[in-house]
Amino acid sequence: MTTGAIRLGTRRSALAMAQSGQFAAALERVAGRPVELVQIVSEGDTSRASLSQLGGTGVFATRLREALLAGECDLLVHSLKDLPTADAPGLLLAATPVRADARDVVLTRDGIPLAALAAGSRIGTGSPRRIAQVNRANADVSVHDLRGNVDSRMQRVRDGELDAIVLAAAGLSRLGADIDLRLEPQDLAAWPTAAGQGSLAVETRDDVDDELLAAIRSLDDPATRFAVTVERTILSGVEAGCHAPVGVHADVVDGRLSVRAAVYGARPGDEIVVDHDEAVGEEYIRPQGSGDGADSARRVVPERASAIGTVVAGRLLDRGASDLVSPSTTS
Structure with a gap:
């Protein structure tokens, strides 16, 4: 059994430190090991340029991911809305804890x-x-x-x-x-927010040891993971970056998934809105146990959620969403 401190990489901003500290406390309880915060400075923290000039909010994640891959820390805690939708080679999105207020x-x-x-x-x-x-x-x-x-x-x-x-x-x-x-x-029906807003993303290397991965995954919330996977798939499907004029919110309540996605043009009235609603099987949103069966079930959740997100993105594209998403805002 590993007993040393777990190193959690985080941006140094007050918000990043606060949310990383909250996750660190939860991880200490389930892992039975101390968790220390490792502050990592990104370009987004030092530059005063606007986020759109820097290339979108993905700029905050790049340096942290480099530090994780280099072994400077064992895991990262991001605001999920700050992560580009493309997978990062060598890294694993290991947990999405229960989502906070997405508004x-x-x-x-x-x-x-x-x-x-x-x-x-x-x-x-x-x-x-x-x-x-x-x-x-x-x-x-x-x-x-x-x-x-x-x-x-x-x-x-x-x-x-x-x-x-x-x-x-x-x-x-x-x-x-x-x-x-x-x-x-702001009401989420009239004002859908960024994909993943309110959710944290816990990222590790894909070769993380099984003991630490099990502790992190025990803090995963399958309903949150399902909803944010739908949202991020929609964002990716319309080829919009994390700083594009796209609002999307998905929620799972009493076994039903509801989605609202909006792509905004330059003028009021120049937007495309798509709603989607369907029942979600209990196997996708209930907490999983441990073992190979549970790991397989966890992999199924994003696959089903991604399929739904792809359908919604297709409906947006069919109605002309790509014409409203400026290439300069993609990331």
Whole structure:
């Protein structure tokens, strides 16, 4: 039995450290070994350029994956929405823990809803998807690029530099931030978010030892894995990168999968929306045990989910989605 510390690679941002620390605590309980955080700096952490200029949010994952492959750490914890949809050679997505709130929230000083903000109000977001959704909620506001950590973003609203910002609810929850601004959560049916938003991705090398892999996989949530696999397959199927104007959300409730996928054009009304609903077999979403049979069952989950995602992506493409996805935003 291995007894040394498990090295968990993470970005150094407050949010990355918080969510990695929460997973580390859970892993310590099931593995019976200490877990230490290894801070890794990526280009996305040091550059002040916009995410679209850097090539999308996949820029955060590249350096971490290099460190994992080089043996600088034993596993990584990512925000799943930051991961490119293509598989990384030599690496394994070993677990997706129970998903947090997948919604976006609009933060303002006084609680005025986004749709009611005055013409010219300044809204902060750097995401093409969120820009499209903001413009559809209120075509009269002005959108400004937004970078920096969560607190610095909120400070721009407190200081009056911006009238509102758009953030992920999951990030605020994981940070446990002291929020003195007013929050307006956005309904996922009208405002589907990034593929994988609210979910963590635990990544290891594909030659990880069986004992550590079993401990990590015990923290996997099959229903979350099923839903986010559908979402990421849709994103990949329309050949859209992780920073493209595409919103998609899938959820499994009481044995039924519901999906909403939207691809946004430059103007309000210029979008394609596809809904999908079907029953999901219990074998795909129940927690698995241990042993070879369980490992086989885990491999089936993404295959079935991927098949559904491919169908939804095909419906989007049939309706012209590829014409709305700019090649410059793919990753």
